[in-house]
Amino acid sequence: MLPRTLHSGQPSQWQKILAEAISDPLELLTWLGLPPDILPPSAIARRQFSLRVPRGYVARMRKGDPGDPLLRQIFPHHDEEYDAPGFSPDPVGDLAAMPLPGVLHKYRGRALLVATGACAIHCRYCFRRHFPYGDANPAAGQWDAALNYLACDSSITEVILSGGDPLTLTDQRLAPLAQRLSAIPHLKRLRIHSRLPVVLPERVDDGLLGWLGKTRLKPVMVIHTNHANEIDDQVRHALDKLTEAGVTLFNQSVLLRGVNDTPAALADLSEILFDSGVTPYYLHLLDKVRGAAHFDTGASRAETLLTELRNHLPGYLVPRLVREEAGASSKLPL
Numbered sequence: 001m002l003p004r005t006l007h008s009g010q011p012s013q014w015q016k017i018l019a020e021a022i023s024d025p026l027e028l029l030t031w032l033g034l035p036p037d038i039l040p041p042s043a044i045a046r047r048q049f050s051l052r053v054p055r056g057y058v059a060r061m062r063k064g065d066p067g068d069p070l071l072r073q074i075f076p077h078h079d080e081e082y083d084a085p086g087f088s089p090d091p092v093g094d095l096a097a098m099p100l101p102g103v104l105h106k107y108r109g110r111a112l113l114v115a116t117g118a119c120a121i122h123c124r125y126c127f128r129r130h131f132p133y134g135d136a137n138p139a140a141g142q143w144d145a146a147l148n149y150l151a152c153d154s155s156i157t158e159v160i161l162s163g164g165d166p167l168t169l170t171d172q173r174l175a176p177l178a179q180r181l182s183a184i185p186h187l188k189r190l191r192i193h194s195r196l197p198v199v200l201p202e203r204v205d206d207g208l209l210g211w212l213g214k215t216r217l218k219p220v221m222v223i224h225t226n227h228a229n230e231i232d233d234q235v236r237h238a239l240d241k242l243t244e245a246g247v248t249l250f251n252q253s254v255l256l257r258g259v260n261d262t263p264a265a266l267a268d269l270s271e272i273l274f275d276s277g278v279t280p281y282y283l284h285l286l287d288k289v290r291g292a293a294h295f296d297t298g299a300s301r302a303e304t305l306l307t308e309l310r311n312h313l314p315g316y317l318v319p320r321l322v323r324e325e326a327g328a329s330s331k332l333p334l
């Protein structure tokens, strides 16, 4: 039997919660008991990239703390208005690696579908904050062109659903896509890059587990968490359900000044991830996207932090520190 969400036209619980996400900075500040003169929102930053944050994520922020590491990730700040040298709209060369709209084929064996432009949360440091999603949508034309591309290149063994956040698409759309992908014989793995299990754990429902746990392809999910406070009991429960459904879980983080740029913050994150069944995978050096310069730690600080982390943790809890360079054939270790 199909999970209920696959054949009913009713919005699922998670869609209702997503629709109630906060988009008004003043409402957010009121929730947190923060006067706007302490943390004034930037209208310019917000016009470039709107505020969007689910209420459950806000509930994990510390009230009255303008420096809260979760708040800092999503708040449209005046620092974004500074046009720092070397920070550009497409820092990782996505647009040059797109053989057809929304398909990124940069690395051997893996092709990435920009499945949607929508996200449940807007992260201020996002390297795709200026991505032209409207012109690069593989879902246009029922995925036919993208699927044809994958079917014609037998060197591709793994397909990555990314975005945006692919899990903002409904299961009514994702389940048939997974079905069609699994019919391509040379594909072995289906990897999903998503922040939803963390920022909207209600997304991990029977509808999702139904198709993801049953596909012929080996399912891998790379969640995206930057700070231990992002993981509460409800998130842990969602991650447990994914593991039980046979999904291999990894985490990637971005190294962000004022969020996780201390050995203690990174160690706490690795510990709580492992407790939740997630292996730390990548720690990305910030991509130099316009508007995010205030998050930059610089490469040498990053290397120092990693050395300290190695002195604190078992090797398997130390993420690989990498940076992405346009035109390179893999993410580059530091």
Ligand SMILES: *Cc1c(COP(=O)(O)O)cnc(C)c1O
Residues within 6 Å of the ligand: 104, 105, 106, 107, 110, 111, 112, 160, 330, 331
């Ligand atoms: C990051 C990325 C991948 C995956 O790289 P891994 O090193 O396998 O995690 C694949 N394609 C694109 C375009 C990417 O940006």
Ligand code: SF4
Residues within 6 Å of the ligand: 118, 119, 120, 121, 122, 123, 126, 127, 128, 129, 163, 164, 165, 195, 224
């Ligand atoms: S969820 Fe991912 S794609 Fe969306 S804004 Fe955050 S970092 Fe960017």
